[in-house]
Amino acid sequence: EVQLVESGGGLVQPGRSLRLSCAASGFTFDDYAMHWVRQAPGKGLEWVSGISWNSGSIGYADSVKGRFTISRDNAKNSLYLQMNSLRAEDTALYYCAKDMASSGWYPFDIWGQGTMVTVSS
């Protein structure tokens, strides 16, 4: 079964850091680009960051550029998001999503169930 399982969310104070993980299974992980997408409570979807199959191409939304770092470990079939200098507006459900292609951003055909990040003092 094709599956993405996120972890690492939680309650964190403003200015602190958090690292999200996404474990992939059921497909050849290193054949595909991967992404993080977030959804604030009651709001729409926002693409956060993406990484190509070999980490050679990486992109970030302007809202997180310079604060968040995406990475992947193909040997572990895992995707990560290091989030630093967190703000209240980063509060959201963070989804891990599989790209349809290896590089060059394409639609997301597999999604995890998300991990909730709450930034509050």
Added chain:
Amino acid sequence: EIVLTQSPGTLSLSPGERATLSCRASQSVSSSYLAWYQQKPGQAPRLLIYGASSRATGIPDRFSGSGSGTDFTLTISRLEPEDFAVYYCQQYGSSLPFGGGTKVEIK
């Protein structure tokens, strides 16, 4: 950066009716790189349409996409009870913005 505007914000229809959802881009979407997703409450989004008109794997043929340039449409020919949800469009290729969503609710 391309901005996607979806309309209407909410569509109130009855099962069996036809739903027409609009997604307008602030500039031309190259190569019709436009996708549609469905999201039900408490669930992750699901890819419905890519390339403006190609159905994703397992998507029923009552869902169809059309359009090019700056104007795109998702049509649900006959609404089934499970189709009441929020729908998002997304441009892809260079950037990956989503539209604000259209909620299809039961009238």
